Amino acid sequence: MSYLQHVLDHLRKDLRLEWRSRDSVNGMLFFALLVVVVFSLAFDPTAAESRRIAGGILWVAILFATITALNQSWTREQRNHVLDAQRMAPSPASALFLGKALANMLFVLVVEAVLAPLFIIFYNLHALGNVWLLLLVMPLGTWALVCNGTFFAALGLRTRNRELMLPLVLLPISLPALLAMIQAATGILTAELDPIQVKLWVQLLAGYDIIFTVVCLLLFDTVLSAE
């Protein structure tokens, strides 16, 4: 079987698992919704203010929601020693990682699609810039969080305090990506940022994605068999 076939098999398995339980999508969705509502309640922003802070709040909500779901995504594999079976399987370890990361990416994108209209309602959001660019920024930013997050969640399997480990490591590592996402999103919403600068942030985000995807794929085998 080719590498792509392995990745697709893992992806299909994760999607089916999620389809039957719908645990992580529901959990993430409700969590992100709560963050959005709490921030809206706390600041009660006017239209101009909300344009300025919406980019930051949206990404913080997605980041926290992602962290809660990613912790669960490997726990599934631990039941009945499935992970040990995966390690003995002839398929490359990075295919397992890539399949799971893609599945998590899809879940987070679903959450974002539901969250976006709610966001517009709660924050009276009326974007001034080129909104279609968000269709580029959102997937790139989501992949930056999900790719590293899936990797560090697998790393966290080997630690005693798993729930604490993931944010502890993921937040500092994804700091440059977060900065780029928030700057780009705020720039698009307020139309205050020069299009050239928005392009620069999108490029940075794309570069970050490529670099860390490669690093994750190369090192996943080491983490999976870390004895």
Added chain:
Amino acid sequence: MQLVGFSWFLATLAVLVIGFREAIFLVPTDAAQGDLGRTFYYHVPTAMLSLLFPYINFAASLAYLYWRRRDPLKALTADALAVTSAEVAVVYASICLITGSIWGRGTWGIWWTWDPRLTSMLLLWLLYVAYLITRRLSATGQTSTIAAVLSIFAAVDVPIVYMSIRWWRTQHPAPVFGGGPDSGMAKSMLPAFYWNLAAFAMWGIFIMFFRFVLERRRQIAEQDAALSVLEASLELTQ
């Protein structure tokens, strides 16, 4: 060996004292910054050195991953070096951040700003604290591998942060060395700076060596304990 260590320690103390005397009493007061300018002699040497130790950590982590299967004993040594350099890096980055913050409060009027150098130094500090906590939390036997992987991520991350925030905003003074035609410092400042750089380098090497020996002893004690358990289990089966 103990004699060498002890005399190195005494020499370090002597150089620290000379550096302190130079920086606090001998250097003329800075015309623009007053006595506050003297933090420079602590801030810049620790900043330079705290950028050096992560390289040692990164190299040691790569060496660990290379030797992990091929030569486990060498790998253990590399791992000891990695944890040591990470700890010293955290100490030096902390000193750098604290002195820099004090200086910033006096000169800029603010404790903190999101400037490339400040942010990347803070991130360096955060990453290595996360590294040390991960080591503490991870299950025995897997600590070294996980930590080595994390070290590689940290090494990839810091340059990206530096570049990204450079595009964002900058406030920190241009580098003193090699920062343009006006860079470099007055002749009267040089002795205090070099004495302090030497003092902190010697001190860093001393605590690193001390910690390295300690970590090696811990590893050897662990191996001995594992070996005696193994031998005891063999005797039972006979």
